[in-house]
Amino acid sequence: MNTNTAEILSFEPIITGRDDEKQKANFHEELWRFGYEFDEKLETRKQIPTESLYPLSESLSPLISKVFRLLEKGMANIEESLESLKKDDLIASDDAIQHLIVTIAELFCCRSIGEGFAATINAVLHSILNKEGDPLNFEEIIAIKSSLNRLQTEPFLEFNDSLDLILKLEKSGLTVEPKHLNTIIDFF
Amino acid sequence: MSKAFVDTTILTNILLKSGEIKELSLKALARYNETLLPVYAIKEFKAGPLKNHVWLHNKFAVLQSFSKTINSIQRMSLTPKRYTTSTALEALHVATEHFEKITSSNQIILYGDTPNLDKFLCDSTRLAIKVSIFKAWRQRRSVTTKVICPLPCYKEVAPVENGILIDIKPVQCSNNLECSLEPLLKSREEDLRKLQSAINPDSPKIEDRRRLKILKELCRKPKTKLFDNECRSLGDAIFAFLAPNDSVILTTNIRDHEPLANSLGKRVEAP
Numbered sequence: 237m238n239t240n241t242a243e244i245l246s247f248e249p250i251i252t253g254r255d256d257e258k259q260k261a262n263f264h265e266e267l268w269r270f271g272y273e274f275d276e277k278l279e280t281r282k283q284i285p286t287e288s289l290y291p292l293s294e295s296l297s298p299l300i301s302k303v304f305r306l307l308e309k310g311m312a313n314i315e316e317s318l319e320s321l322k323k324d325d326l327i328a329s330d331d332a333i334q335h336l337i338v339t340i341a342e343l344f345c346c347r348s349i350g351e352g353f354a355a356t357i358n359a360v361l362h363s364i365l366n367k368e369g370d371p372l373n374f375e376e377i378i379a380i381k382s383s384l385n386r387l388q389t390e391p392f393l394e395f396n397d398s399l400d401l402i403l404k405l406e407k408s409g410l411t412v413e414p415k416h417l418n419t420i421i422d423f424f
Numbered sequence: 425m426s427k428a429f430v431d432t433t434i435l436t437n438i439l440l441k442s443g444e445i446k447e448l449s450l451k452a453l454a455r456y457n458e459t460l461l462p463v464y465a466i467k468e469f470k471a472g473p474l475k476n477h478v479w480l481h482n483k484f485a486v487l488q489s490f491s492k493t494i495n496s497i498q499r500m501s502l503t504p505k506r507y508t509t510s511t512a513l514e515a516l517h518v519a520t521e522h523f524e525k526i527t528s529s530n531q532i533i534l535y536g537d538t539p540n541l542d543k544f545l546c547d548s549t550r551l552a553i554k555v556s557i558f559k560a561w562r563q564r565r566s567v568t569t570k571v572i573c574p575l576p577c578y579k580e581v582a583p584v585e586n587g588i589l590i591d592i593k594p595v596q597c598s599n600n601l602e603c604s605l606e607p608l609l610k611s612r613e614e615d616l617r618k619l620q621s622a623i624n625p626d627s628p629k630i631e632d633r634r635r636l637k638i639l640k641e642l643c644r645k646p647k648t649k650l651f652d653n654e655c656r657s658l659g660d661a662i663f664a665f666l667a668p669n670d671s672v673i674l675t676t677n678i679r680d681h682e683p684l685a686n687s688l689g690k691r692v693e694a695p
Contacts, residue, residue, distance in 0.1 A: 344544070344547075344548070347547060347551075351551075351554075351585075354547070354551055355551045355554065355555050358547075358548050358551040358552060358555075359552075359555060361548070362548075362552065395554075395558070395585065396558070398555075399555065399558055399559055399562065402555055402559065403559065411442055411443070412552070412555070413442045413552050413555075413556065414548060414549060414552050416549070417442070417549065417552055417553070417556075418441065418442060418443060418445075420480070420494070420497070420549070421440070421441070421477075421480075
């Protein structure tokens with residue numbers, strides 16, 4: 237089931253006028269089929285949590301269930317870091333990132349989920365490790381947040397799509413390659 | 425307006441390296457108003473450094489062990505310098521520095537063999553190389569302000585995933601297409617002779633001897649056909665030949681490029 241926002245937005249042209257009740261009902265039905273709710277009052281769309289789309293994940297795939305829990309934990313670490321940064325508490329912000337490293341390392345243990353997932357988590361891990369203890373700045377944390385956010389909705393991300401996330405990490409100033417890669421490449 | 429004609433070494437540093445080496449090459453590009461990349465550099469890049477990266481990735485994918493792969497590539501070291509055990513150990517040391525602390529026995533209990541350090545390092549390295557390869561291919565045409573000197577005889581085919589491996593073929597020109605450089609090279613015989621004169625006939629380097637042989641044949645036997653091997657063997661001479669007169673050839677390999685470029689009245693600069 238594809239929860240990609242872009243695909244849902246493609247349904248917009250179906251509605252020609254808000255007073256067309258039948259069309260609206262069809263539109264709601266289409267949204268529901270793809271896991272979205274339509275809030276009439278706000279005329280916005282809410283996304284059903286990914287866990288609701290995978291209700292049997294615990295029994296069908298303990299690994300995917302673990303991945304969701306760890307991603308949620310990682311996002312909590314990131315939110316904590318950002319909040320601390322806004323309050324100019326660099327120590328608390330950095331400490332939250334230290335916790336994030338451990339979460340990300342554990343997420344890497346779940347890399348059999350897929351190449352896209354594995355490549356993204358690997359890049360995030362090395363992005364933080366390559367800071368060698370220096371705190372992450374706002375742009376860097378946001379780039380990492382963006383990666384984990386995408387994995388929350390698309391844990392089975394294609395490898396090609398993971399490149400977009402990794403390029404975003406690089407654009408924020410992070411180094412995504414492991415330190416030892418240059419040493420190995422020097423063999424050539 | 426300052427122009428740089430960018431060679432394969434600069435392209436490689438920007439697309440496949442990181443840290444200071446990459447930064448130096450990027451800063452070098454920024455010195456010029458216009459930076460020009462011939463498609464020939466992309467061809468050399470794919471057939472050389474990118475192909476090596478693919479080989480390295482596939483090595484990690486097949487051996488599924490960081491230490492085994494490092495030992496294997498150390499034995500096969502592609503440079504004339506034979507790297508010592510200490511260099512291999514250095515790679516292992518640098519790699520394990522970070523990871524020992526974050527993989528623990530608890531994780532082995534939870535995830536089985538997956539957090540085993542050797543496997544962890546192997547997969548982490550393999551994935552980083554894979555990202556590097558596909559990123560490099562995606563960005564190859566956006567490193568410089570312009571890509572010039574198209575080669576209709578060479579198709580830029582992207583690397584593809586093939587199960588756990590990566591496939592990079594073809595790295596050669598299409599055999600059934602006429603070499604697009606051939607008519608251009610033959611139309612400037614005087615330049616070919618100048619390039620010949622820049623190469624020491626007694627050079628111990630095989631690449632120099634090959635280059636000289638092909639240049640001579642192009643002059644003496646106008647009906648000689650240029651195939652992929654000969655085209656690749658011309659190497660640095662092609663950059664000297666194709667570089668616009670108002671540009672400098674930007675390369676890390678000054679030693680080989682300079683005599684060839686100077687023979688045609690062109691300049692060479694390093695990052």
